[in-house]
Amino acid sequence: MREKSLDFIFKFGSLLVIALVILFFSMWDEHFFTYANLSDILRSISITTFVAIGVTFSLTVDGFDLSVGSTVSLTTVATAAMMVWYEQPLVVVIIVALLIGALVGLLNALLIVKIRIPDMLATLAVMYIIGGIHKTYTKGYSIYNNMPMPDGSTAPGKFSESFLWLGQGKLLGVPVPVVLMIIAVIAVHLFFKYTRWGRQMYTTGGNEEAARLSGVRVRRIRTAAYIASGIFAAIGGILYAARVGTGQIDAGAPMMMESVAAVFIGYSVLGAGRPNVVGTFFGAILIGVLLNGMTMMKVQYYANDIIKGVVLVLALAVTFIHLSRRRSG
């Protein structure tokens, strides 16, 4: 009986919690359960979801990527700089930003796969390095339209309309970043379920040695996962710049925590017991709903971190209790 209820909690617990939280906030404030607010929540989680998809990739190959938050910050200021300082066309802006993300991923892979530094430590160091790079590059200032340049002139370029549309526009009444997020979740889900690379990624994460002895080139696969992680963080950075319309420094700092929490909440969604992108999506929703609701309840802004930390601990507790139970069982 106890076994059964534990299994039930693991399988449906997180969905139940999401439902209860939504119910609670809806009763607290009638403005919560409105189309405007719900689409606002989805828009606010869209960026976190992209970053969390990146984390899902690294966790799928049994790695970890702490550097995603700073990758967001770096790509945010890089896109802003390319438009405001250098007047680059949209295509170049996006391609360069994605390349930066890929490069960060490649650097992580070099340290972890080739030099064999433990993933947490390697990406912790990289997190600091690129966090420092983006602030050094902008001398600690955020980048915005018509900003004064060091030589006294005004910045030549500005955020283009089409770029801002990515973060602020709507498609058939749905915010563009939400549309992009849903496409990405579906595409990555299909990638893991129906492609050779996706399959090899999660078999590598499941048992690296067995996968290797079955002919999977695990080093290549793990490298690819870290590059994917960097690219998705870069997409998060691009969307952040597009939504805010400025190149904020340290934009990604809070996102590392939120996205890691989202992924671990996702472990338990429908009892997957491993990283999965659909679960990650629901994890991001739970966090988005909590933050939105608490803002509505006028909880002090800094208390959000407490809530995020507690949610992560709970998600980890559920996941690891389940995993150790399954291992001993």
Next chain:
Amino acid sequence: MSVAKQLQMKGIRKSFSGVPALRDVDFNLLSGEVHALLGANGAGKSTLMKILSGAYSQDEGTVTIDGRQVHIASPADAKQLGIHCVYQEVDTALVPQLSVAENVMLDSISSKGSSLWLNWRKLEKQAEATLARLGASIPVKKKAGDLTLAEKQLVLIARLLTEKAKYVIFDEPTAPLSLEEAERLFRVIGQLKEEGIGIVFISHRLPEVFQLCDRITVMRDGERVLTEPTSTLTIDEVVQAMLGRVFVEEFPKTEVPIGDPLLEVSGVTRGHHVRNVSFEARNGEVVAIVGLVGAGKTELSRVLFGADKADQGTVSIGKKVIKNSEPADAIAGGIVLVPEERRKQGILVGESVQQNLSLPILKLMTRNGFLSGRKESNNAAAIIGKLGIKTSSAQQKTGQLSGGNQQKVSIGKWLPTGAEVYLFDEPTKGVDIGAKSDIFRIIGTLAEQGKAIVYLTCEFAEAMGIADRILVMCDGALVKEFGRGEATQELLMLYASGGKEEQA
């Protein structure tokens, strides 16, 4: 024989979940003697010694020291009584960051009575003196982690001297040592003997047993079959006692015409475990490589498969040298491995049977770039049918199958790869008799198709039943070759334990 100054185990019985591992075993060890404990794998010698050192407790039977009955419930109890063990894995017992002196004196440093402050000078002096008693000169300020394996062993032996050991168990101490290092160890053991310590010496190498030991006890199938002074025994008699009645199992050997050389291994070396190994295997031929546990068979199979890098040597298939720096390369070259550690390496226990069977050939399982469920299920169904894998469906988790069926998945995943050389490392370990004969049938079929089979095993009877040729591996090198029908279990055991026929 007087009861004084000896350790006696009487009527020891021990079962593991109903299966008897020790049946009514008597064993005694005199102070100041070196007593060899021999037996094939699974004969019960480690179980017996684990009872003595407190890792297990016996179901029945008594242990007495100097005529007084003692109760050993834990390793700490054993140490209290002066019973110590030098395991093969010396690294687990040393603290690599600490100096040699600290490691030697670890017990007195951490014991309750010692003072809060450490007198380094005194500590190092004592450690030095203890090492000198053993005739060892190791700089006491050196970090233990920087020592060679043989030196680490000496540090451990010195430590147990400081702990006032009376009885010491050496579990295959020479397996990882070079000849010179082993000789030095023998001198140290001689010194311990001089000091009146009783020594149990477990080894697979019979010549050194005859050189070193005063008495020999042989165990077989959980019973003690022989205890005699070494001087009254010959190597042959000991081998005979270890094997018992000669027991040749019936294996359905498929007779296959043997073709041209297919696999050629030349001069392959990796560290101590694989030393200058050369052999060939022909189309349709089953070559068995036999050796005791630790002879280097698994290491050899991993090197051939590209799972570990060779220091030297080449592997070629059909005259073409294959690149094998990764298993994926070896597979592309036509070599596949069914590894010994089935659940950790052969299959992914958490994935379905179907996914395990697709993994090596995912490229073939795609349509328009996407994995095709139909192709995968067709592939799985074909292999499940061909090998008779008993599973409720292709979607069942592989970890839930029986050992034999897991092994069939581990073999079956290679069938569609078109591999030409199959390496099997202890494929019958932990499978029931029915699955065993299925595995032999599969191997026969592969041979009929002209594949070359390399069968690595420590089960001599299996090798004699299935192989066209048997190579004996000992300490990382191939030491002897037998054609079909030429080998006997006694001869295989003799060569596998480092002996030669002239000595017999």
